[in-house]
Amino acid sequence: MTQPGAVTAPQPHVAHQSHHEELGFWRQYVFSVDHKVIGIQYAITGLLFLLFGFSLMMLMRWQLAYPGAALPLVGNLFGEARMPGGTMLPEFYNELGAMHGTIMVFLGVVPLAVGGFGNFVVPLQIGAPDMAFPRLNMASYWFFFLGGVTMLASFFVPGGAAQSGWTSYTPLSVLAGTGQTMWLIGMLFLITSSLLGAVNFITTIIQLRVRGLTFMRFPFFVWTQLVTSFLLLLAFPPLQAAAIMQMMDRVAGTSFFMPSGLVVSGQVLTAAGGGNPLLWQHLFWFLAHPEVYVLILPAMGIVAEVIANNTRKPLWGYRSMVYSLMFLGFMSFLVWAHHMFMTGMGTAMAAFFQTTTMIISIPSVVILTALLISLWGGSIRFNTPMLFALGFLPMFGIGGLTGLPLGFNVSDIPLHDTYYVIGHFHYVVAPGTIFALFAGVYYWYPKATGRKMNETLGKIHFFGSLVCMNVIFMPMFLMGLAGVSRRLFDGGETYAFAQPVLHLNVVSSWGAWILAIFQIPFIFNFFWSIWKGEKTDENPWQATTLEWAAPSPPPHGNFLEPPQAYRGPYEYSVPGAARDYTPQHEA
Amino acid sequence: MEIPYTFEVRRDTGLTNGKIGLWLFLASEVMLFGALFASYILIRTGAPNWPRGDTILNVPLATFNTIVLISSSVTMVMAWASLVRGSFATFRIYMGATILLGFVFLVVKYFEYSHKFHDGLYPSTNNFLAIYFTLTGLHMLHVAGGMALNAWFWGPGAKLWKTNPVWFTNRVEHSGLFWHFVDLVWIFLFPTLYLL
Amino acid sequence: MTSDHITVDHAADIDRQVRVYVVVFVALLALTLVTVAVSYLDLPPAMAIAVALLVATVKGSLVACYFMHLISEKKLIYVVLVITAIKFVALLALPAVTHSNGFWIDE
Ligand code: HEM
Numbered sequence: 079m080t081q082p083g084a085v086t087a088p089q090p091h092v093a094h095q096s097h098h099e100e101l102g103f104w105r106q107y108v109f110s111v112d113h114k115v116i117g118i119q120y121a122i123t124g125l126l127f128l129l130f131g132f133s134l135m136m137l138m139r140w141q142l143a144y145p146g147a148a149l150p151l152v153g154n155l156f157g158e159a160r161m162p163g164g165t166m167l168p169e170f171y172n173e174l175g176a177m178h179g180t181i182m183v184f185l186g187v188v189p190l191a192v193g194g195f196g197n198f199v200v201p202l203q204i205g206a207p208d209m210a211f212p213r214l215n216m217a218s219y220w221f222f223f224l225g226g227v228t229m230l231a232s233f234f235v236p237g238g239a240a241q242s243g244w245t246s247y248t249p250l251s252v253l254a255g256t257g258q259t260m261w262l263i264g265m266l267f268l269i270t271s272s273l274l275g276a277v278n279f280i281t282t283i284i285q286l287r288v289r290g291l292t293f294m295r296f297p298f299f300v301w302t303q304l305v306t307s308f309l310l311l312l313a314f315p316p317l318q319a320a321a322i323m324q325m326m327d328r329v330a331g332t333s334f335f336m337p338s339g340l341v342v343s344g345q346v347l348t349a350a351g352g353g354n355p356l357l358w359q360h361l362f363w364f365l366a367h368p369e370v371y372v373l374i375l376p377a378m379g380i381v382a383e384v385i386a387n388n389t390r391k392p393l394w395g396y397r398s399m400v401y402s403l404m405f406l407g408f409m410s411f412l413v414w415a416h417h418m419f420m421t422g423m424g425t426a427m428a429a430f431f432q433t434t435t436m437i438i439s440i441p442s443v444v445i446l447t448a449l450l451i452s453l454w455g456g457s458i459r460f461n462t463p464m465l466f467a468l469g470f471l472p473m474f475g476i477g478g479l480t481g482l483p484l485g486f487n488v489s490d491i492p493l494h495d496t497y498y499v500i501g502h503f504h505y506v507v508a509p510g511t512i513f514a515l516f517a518g519v520y521y522w523y524p525k526a527t528g529r530k531m532n533e534t535l536g537k538i539h540f541f542g543s544l545v546c547m548n549v550i551f552m553p554m555f556l557m558g559l560a561g562v563s564r565r566l567f568d569g570g571e572t573y574a575f576a577q578p579v580l581h582l583n584v585v586s587s588w589g590a591w592i593l594a595i596f597q598i599p600f601i602f603n604f605f606w607s608i609w610k611g612e613k614t615d616e617n618p619w620q621a622t623t624l625e626w627a628a629p630s631p632p633p634h635g636n637f638l639e640p641p642q643a644y645r646g647p648y649e650y651s652v653p654g655a656a657r658d659y660t661p662q663h664e665a
Numbered sequence: 666m667e668i669p670y671t672f673e674v675r676r677d678t679g680l681t682n683g684k685i686g687l688w689l690f691l692a693s694e695v696m697l698f699g700a701l702f703a704s705y706i707l708i709r710t711g712a713p714n715w716p717r718g719d720t721i722l723n724v725p726l727a728t729f730n731t732i733v734l735i736s737s738s739v740t741m742v743m744a745w746a747s748l749v750r751g752s753f754a755t756f757r758i759y760m761g762a763t764i765l766l767g768f769v770f771l772v773v774k775y776f777e778y779s780h781k782f783h784d785g786l787y788p789s790t791n792n793f794l795a796i797y798f799t800l801t802g803l804h805m806l807h808v809a810g811g812m813a814l815n816a817w818f819w820g821p822g823a824k825l826w827k828t829n830p831v832w833f834t835n836r837v838e839h840s841g842l843f844w845h846f847v848d849l850v851w852i853f854l855f856p857t858l859y860l861l
Numbered sequence: 862m863t864s865d866h867i868t869v870d871h872a873a874d875i876d877r878q879v880r881v882y883v884v885v886f887v888a889l890l891a892l893t894l895v896t897v898a899v900s901y902l903d904l905p906p907a908m909a910i911a912v913a914l915l916v917a918t919v920k921g922s923l924v925a926c927y928f929m930h931l932i933s934e935k936k937l938i939y940v941v942l943v944i945t946a947i948k949f950v951a952l953l954a955l956p957a958v959t960h961s962n963g964f965w966i967d968e
């Protein structure tokens with residue numbers, strides 16, 4: 079930092095090392111403007127929220143496996159209003175369900191994938207000293223933090239947290255209790271955070287890339303972050319508008335989403351009416367479909383980095399991957415109504431949206447295929463990041479393929495809102511995205527700390543998680559095909575047709591609890607390695623991209639010398655080269 | 666540590682960071698107001714009957730306000746032009762005028778609102794009023810935000826002029842971009858809400 | 862590499878630009894009066910909407926092109942705005958999607 083007021087003459091590069099200006103604890107670790115600190119703040123907060131969202135789900139899984147049974151040990155901690163005698167009330171189940179979805183998506187995965195990895199890795203990979211707007215960056219984090227606090231606080235308001243699902247469909251959500259208002263406030267904070275972040279990322283990537291780093295020399299991860307940021311930038315505002323209108327409906331008594339003559343519990347509501355409940359669904363899915371790409375694209379980016387590095391080969395079809403990515407980003411705004419086939423949509427519209435949905439599946443398949451082919455003929459190093467990246471491929475594949483029947487109007491109608499849907503998107507986001515994020519943690523941990531995480535613990539973590547994830551989610555397909563609806567607080571116990579598959583609920587639940595146990599090695603490893611992990615130099619994986627040219631951990635300002643890019647991102651095993659990798663910054 | 670291209674232009678893009686950042690932000694704003702406009706169209710076309718704006722709202726006052734905002738856009742761009750010419754004193758005058766005009770806009774709006782409330786017309790009365798209050802309310806928030814930004818550059822932020830005039834001029838230009846955008850939104854709000 | 866040249870560039874033709882601003886200002890005022898005047902003609906609704914939106918679009922374009930300097934902006938900004946425009950069109954198609962072809966609407 080230059081002193082305030084001092085005229086900003088360009089400083090010679092050596093100055094980067096020499097200004098060891100002491101910042102106090104607060105400015106250095108809490109209200110920091112350094113992208114690396116902010117990235118780590120995002121990542122840790124995101125991981126904590128993932129754990130929290132997962133814990134909510136573990137509670138729900140008890141109720142699903144053993145409906146009506148008192149929860150041993152902890153059941154009494156939740157009070158008479160939620161779990162009298164340790165038995166879960168339906169309202170509490172709804173609270174947990176809505177908050178599990180919201181927290182996992184908006185407070186867990188997005189902050190970790192975009193806020194965490196994006197912040198930490200992108201400036202390094204493009205050779206920049208920091209983000210383009212460091213203070214804005216800090217503001218994004220704190221808006222996110224406020225959003226998180228608001229969501230958590232909503233558990234303590236009268237009536238508890240939001241209960242209308244993460245989709246908050248109207249008119250139910252308009253009629254719901256105070257928790258829903260808190261949900262809306264929280265969402266407005268989170269949206270603001272994401273918008274500021276998106277502006278910052280796009281500007282940074284375009285403006286701060288170093289000399290020689292042309293767009294086609296970007297690591298694939300940078301590309302995914304660029305496209306993701308555009309999705310956030312243009313898809314979130316419609317949800318912002320929708321949230322404002324829902325807030326008006328709830329607080330000012332307007333009827334944007336309230337139809338005329340709505341009858342609730344035998345009473346005609348007094349609202350003016352004339353609104354359209356479907357408007358909410360449209361605006362929500364206008365965001366939420368692009369949002370699923372926000373959840374998956376950074377994950378693909380991480381997997382691409384890890385695969386290129388551990389196959390010691392260039393990515394196969396880098397260019398087609400990049401073009402597919404752009405096409406994905408573009409098309410993701412034209413498919414939203416495939417979530418609404420059940421709303422009485424006419425055939426022409428249904429035909430349009432199922433066509434666009436089939437079209438958009440093509441670029442995803444291209445990317446996945448390119449990653450698969452990249453493995454071909456490589457001498458693969460099976461370290462923990464690579465295992466998670468390899469795990470991602472089939473898991474995401476299952477998730478993607480099971481999505482196709484949901485994209486067709488005819489087959490979606492019986493499958494809609496069943497456990498099949500839950501199985502489908504969890505394969506995408508849980509063993510898919512989450513695995514990629516774990517790969518990222520293991521892969522970039524040495525950059526952030528200067529030490530590697532323990533491999534043995536990492537492998538236990540991986541294989542345990544891989545098995546459990548499938549035990550949890552595979553049965554859900556079967557239950558869904560049998561017709562069991564999602565969001566049932568008793569897991570379908572009262573339905574005759576569900577009886578033959580009910581035992582699968584027990585399987586799924588035990589999978590979830592054992593999965594928790596397999597996270598313990600990770601949590602331990604994460605902290606233990608900060609002090610005890612194997613020490614590494616700045617490039618422990620013999621990687622080519624620019625982040626490995628900076629010291630580990632990188633100092634404020636990142637590089638000792640501003641680097642320059644002389645070549646493409648993945649020059650592994652170049653014939654004739656002395657080593658099997660040629661870093662981008664080597665002339 | 667310095668962030669490159671904060672005030673100097675990057676060769677290949679021809680832009681500073683701030684300029685890109687601001688336009689990106691405006692892009693998101695377009696989507697925000699676009700969503701509200703789309704909602705307005707949807708609700709209006711689905712309604713059995715819909716009042717014409719001028720049967721409920723005060724067109725002369727709104728016309729006056731339109732002229733106020735347009736004028737403020739001109740003074741805003743003149744404030745920037747004064748800086749380009751190197752005249753800080755004229756900048757202060759024009760910027761002051763811009764803030765003042767924004768204030769006039771808000772005062773007029775205050776009278777419009779309180780008149781409606783006085784007549785018992787609330788957002789909850791019907792969907793026309795719901796959309797009217799929501800859109801204009803959100804727009805007013807933007808006016809207030811723009812005024813705050815401008816006031817900063819008129820007052821404490823102006824110190825930058827002494828140390829880095831190029832940067833200061835750029836920042837005033839960016840603040841202006843936001844202000845013109847707010848004007849632009851109003852240019853669409855005025856006919857849709859008041860005249861149709 | 863401070864680039865006062867941007868300022869210098871502008872300074873050279875700033876006087877010409879200021880004259881443009883004044884012309885645009887007058888045009889905006891005139892168009893405002895036109896829309897208001899037209900609204901008193903009681904045209905059929907379709908016509909009224911078309912005229913009002915047309916005038917607003919012209920006014921908006923004037924503001925964007927001249928006050929916001931879009932008429933001579935860098936390519937990158939155009940790229941961003943074109944992307945936004947496409948998504949914006951998708952957004953405005955939303956009401957049509959809802960109403961068309963049997964979408965349930967409030968009766
Ligand atoms: C691996 C741990 C996870 C388990 C065991 C799990 C389990 C479940 C189950 C059983 C449901 C259905 C609840 C019901 O219909 O009543 C559900 C819903 C949901 N989950 Fe997960 N999930 C996990 C991770 C995730 C992750 C990582 C995400 C997002 C990134 C996520 C997002 C959602 C969403 C959005 C819903 C829908 C909530 C709603 O109905 O409103 N879950 N989860």
Ligand SMILES: [Cu+2]
Nearest residue numbers: 367414416417
């Ligand atoms: Cu979708």
